[in-house]
Amino acid sequence: MTTRRTFKREGEEARRAALIDATLDCIAAGGPQAATVRAIAVKAGVTPGLIKHYFDSKEDLVAAAHETLMTRLTEASAASLDDLPADPLARLAGFVANAVTPPVVDPRAMALWAASMQLVPRDAAMRAVHERTYLAFRNRLEAMIADAMRETGKPCDQATTRSLAIAGNALLDGLWIEASVLPDQFATGEMRSLAIRAFGRLLDLNLPE
């Protein structure tokens, strides 16, 4: 007679979080098709049936995982703000450098981001999440740009600031992607100074490296 595996009762929040993390791990490691209920359960140290107990369906779990991912990416860049200097120019330079170097630059995060981008065009809920997090990031960048321009006596109108934020955001996105996916293409530290210089040219500001 085989004995049942022993288990411990965890709180609902802990279990949901563990299942979500396990889902993200699976997707990062092998793409969406690798995130099967069984693989997720193994990674979470749990039995497949438990997924059904905490989520109505696997689809629900995946949606929750993507929401968590997006929130984390946004919060990660927000957290770094606390460690940046108060001087607008240095602050902006630090923000830029942070966005294009590890740990923000990370193949795993990149793979997860690509997986979620893939869902955006055909999933309204995912699109809403993306739109919200995108605008949050861009608006934060816009505020820092406005501060920097004002600081250097080159204030610009709102439309220009908006355009610069859109372009600056795109620049950071593009550099983040390439640094994450082809890390060997760039020498150590090259991406950092490259990004700061490019951002400085975009704003016509002399950002401190």
Added chain:
Amino acid sequence: MTTRRTFKREGEEARRAALIDATLDCIAAGGPQAATVRAIAVKAGVTPGLIKHYFDSKEDLVAAAHETLMTRLTEASAASLDDLPADPLARLAGFVANAVTPPVVDPRAMALWAASMQLVPRDAAMRAVHERTYLAFRNRLEAMIADAMRETGKPCDQATTRSLAIAGNALLDGLWIEASVLPDQFATGEMRSLAIRAFGRLLDLNLPE
């Protein structure tokens, strides 16, 4: 007694191409997990077994499809070069505008691109394809940038040109992504002039809109 479905013999190239197109259609419509051998066969107007006849495995077919996708994206942007003016500044502006407006901007292409980016970190063959196509695009951009700088009497050294090409490429990538995934965020024509202005600031050139 049920009669067999009638069929026609197509050439090998035609069948392979049809299967690859069907695969891309499936991935674009429903993500990688929707690209099952049966769905692909239906879309190609063929029986699942035929896939095995032309490709050793489904994995091989998917790899071939991604190679085709990447090549097409690169060739699409190359084709537009023929229609651009010879003047370096106007040429660069046209290239930029082309990259951030339809038909290059396209939710379907974006979804396919995301699907393939997702494979890059864990598939060496995909990484090689990405690296090759990325460098081809960037080198083309670098040459145009060098021409434009020389034209305006602001020649710059090779390292600077390289940096500007990397940043310019990132800027175009980022704008392309956002325009493709959140088309409603930008007014008609806004993305185009925004991109040209931002690119002009990056290079410190007055690009004609």
Added chain:
DNA sequence: GCTGAAATTATACACTTGAATAATTGCGCG
């Protein structure tokens, strides 16, 4: 310690998946 309810595991099921094999058909060549 008991007890009961909730959490967790175990089992079963219907379905889909990719692949392998056998049966048939189209069609170039004589």
Added chain:
DNA sequence: CGCGCAATTATTCAAGTGTATAATTTCAGC
């Protein structure tokens, strides 16, 4: 026309999928 081979279809199979349900275990409250 008919032969033969390769292209294509049809069928089958084992493995894996998500989910539903039943059986067990944990643990808080008495």
